[in-house]
Amino acid sequence: MNGDSTIPSVDALFEDLMHPNPRIQEEACLILSENYREEALPRLLDLFCHHDPKVYRAAVKGIGFFGSDAFDPLIDLYATTVNQTARRCCPKAFVQVFKNFPDQPFPDSVMQMLEQGIEDSDMVVVQGALMCLGQIGKQQFKSEEAIQILAKSLSSQNVALIFSASQALADIPNPLAEDALRSLQDNNTDPLIQEAAQSALARLQNLLNSKH
The missing domain is CATH 1.25.10 (Leucine-rich Repeat Variant)
Structure with a gap:
């Protein structure tokens, strides 16, 4: 310059x-x-x-x-x-x-793209979309939509996606995120997924406790 x-x-x-x-x-x-x-x-x-x-x-x-x-x-x-x-x-x-x-609301079209992104066959695309949804989940705009998309991906057949989505939810101090993780823990018999749900819940509990 x-x-x-x-x-x-x-x-x-x-x-x-x-x-x-x-x-x-x-x-x-x-x-x-x-x-x-x-x-x-x-x-x-x-x-x-x-x-x-x-x-x-x-x-x-x-x-x-x-x-x-x-x-x-x-x-x-x-x-x-x-x-x-x-x-x-x-x-x-x-x-x-x-x-x-951070205060700019993301339109529905972006949310739809991110929802497609977490179903992409490329894991790098998936991680980017999850990271973005995790950020949006912490904001007042579109927070519930972001949590719903993340929660929906917990029923995927892709274990790596379940792990990553549960980690994203663990960083969102919202009761809806907690509900989604509890449901993941209660409805899975796979020990690896149960472990992922437990560690995500523990992280979220720490986060919620530190807010009070």
């Missing part, structure tokens, strides 16, 4: 996005979101297919600064891309949007 007050060009900022220093990458994304929203958003999404993990991770973080403007483009990309890296990046980008705009 030069020392004067002129705003760098879009191309210069995208060059900064390729820089190995995450601070320089983040600064570039912030300036892009403040000055070049319409032009920069599709270009950042294109970088989700980039072969270099540093670049696509920087793009995912960058999308986080665009708030609700990123919702529909991310949903479209997730639904249409044939690039697996780009698919994996979509739920992670929602996590970044959420970090930067």
Whole structure:
């Protein structure tokens, strides 16, 4: 970045996005979101297919600064891309949007995408969607919907998904999350799943106790 007050060009900022220093990458994304929203958003999404993990991770973080403007483009990309890296990046980008705009309600279309995400055959997509639902579960907006989606996934045949969903619920200080985990514990004979439910319940109890 030069020392004067002129705003760098879009191309210069995208060059900064390729820089190995995450601070320089983040600064570039912030300036892009403040000055070049319409032009920069599709270009950042294109970088989700980039072969270099540093670049696509920087793009995912960058999308986080665009708030609700990123919702529909991310949903479209997730639904249409044939690039697996780009698919994996979509739920992670929602996590970044959420970090930067925690009070912004997620629309139903995003919730539907996240629900599809936890049924994806790619476990990286699943983990990103679960992480995002776990965050939404802690907010006042869409909290119940997020908990319901997580609770529904506890009846999956996929044990790894049950484990991850129960861990996400364990971080949500809400009686609905507790109900879902108790139901998982009571309705399963599989010792591994029972153990997962017990450890998640214990974590949630600690969380609830620390709130009082």
